[in-house]
Amino acid sequence: MLPWPIPVWVAAKTQTALLRVLSAGPIPKHVAFVMDGNRRYARMHHQEVQQGHAEGYVALRRVLEICMRLGVQCVSVYSFSIENFKRSPKEVQALMDLAEEKLLELSEHGDLLEEYGVRLNVIGKKDLLPERVLVAVQKAEQLTRNNNRAILNLCMPYTSRDEMATAVQSAVQHALEKDDDDLEITEKDIDENLMTSLAGSPPLDILVRTSGVKRLSDFLLWQCSENTQIQFSSAYWPDFGLWDLLPILLDYQRKAWSEAQ
């Protein structure tokens, strides 16, 4: 976010022009976001925590639209960690209410996902979700299942270790079913059984964590451990926008050009 107010139409025109210019260079296929800082943003603005999460949803829509306009094929976001169930029941309830409401809003006819042809995948240990949220997940995924221009992975409730362990279990199960004693499980088998791979996601190019924290916090550990640029932005997630994403995209383009030489 810029520190000074500018007329909305000027901001919109500038953004359009900038996106057009950036699209002339290499664009990452898959970008992931750890949407961190909603609560600190709320405290800073003397708001309730729930309001911070609501502002975080607005930021998600904003960043998702930017990515779609740039031509990013896949966006993954860390919406809710399995560890977040440790938060106060009031906050967890508010987050589940927000998820239930916004999942359907995003997937509705005419909304963002339909506009850009985005298929929604909810990735994680979904059996931990309340029934009403699970129903919303299933409905949202169903509404967008025929969209084929891009993918949005909402990781909730998710941890990377759970994903890796599940991939190991699946790989073992598949190998047992093949009933071939000489069959060996390889890295490729683990990779193919990850939830992001099963959802059709390309390899991860960029992982962004907001709010200044320099940790991965159990998000996409396997996917980001090689050939992924990891960027730590000091902006809180509700404030994150094109100007924060700009240096991240420029860094990616520099890497892509140097690899092409």
Next chain:
Amino acid sequence: MSWLTYAALYFIHALYTAYRSLLSYRSYFNNPPQVLNVPRKKLPKHLALLIIPDEELSAESCREAMVQNVELLTSWCKDAGIERLTVYDREGILNDSAIEIQDRLRTSEDSSNSSAESEPEYPLTPPLSDVSESRTLTPEIIPPPLQLHTIHIPSRPRAKRHTRNVVKRRKPAETEKSPEAKSIALHLICRATGKPALARVAQHFLQVQRQSKASVHILDSIDDVGVCLEGERGLSPPDLMIVHDMASSRRQRPLELHGFPPWQMRLTEFRQTKPAPRFCAEGGKHATALLDEAEFVCALDEFSCAEMRLGK
């Protein structure tokens, strides 16, 4: 896309390059001197160093610089009181130099404690090949060992005054040991300790399942995988990782992890070493390839301020 669009893009990149260079100069000169041996609110129990070699150096110079980095970091960690250190390089150059590293650490330890009488012991632990009992898994489910070399560097007492007609004891008394001296475990790892290790764990559970022919799944949870990768035969997660690209010019680039074991990075704090401005590159590429103590101290200072919410 028109030529004007491409020109605008290259102009933006030129501005960005200039901006980054300015930031790196400002950061270099604004870096106040740091002190290693001060009390900190929080210290990492386990520190990792991810070294990215500089291909422009000759293979031997690069290897030598990497070994020197290990020596430097081991010394600083001992002074700071960090008990576990892991050094990673993707290709396993340091693994291949494990014996030399052990010898050099012993030599530098001997020279700083020249009056110590007992021979220092630095058992070099190659990748485990024998079975050891796991505390939490049943005997038939013994996890495969991770590929890592471990060097244990015990604490040594500082030099004492010699007096005549005193029986010289082989081991010094407990009360005479320096309270600050701590032993350190040094692990040398490479890419094989990461993703391939997880595949080997899966292969291991497949074999166990085949042999047991049980209908109940042997592999039930994250903990089963975690015990294999982090347990007694594994690698514990580092609290802090310093990522050091030996090519100074590349340190402006975003962080990348070059295949570091993914399972162990769950809650690791990251810090990259900063580029030195070109006019400060005294001693050439070899000198700038070495770690700077001030950077190490900055990493400790940042870590001590980091807030860990653990999902809450």
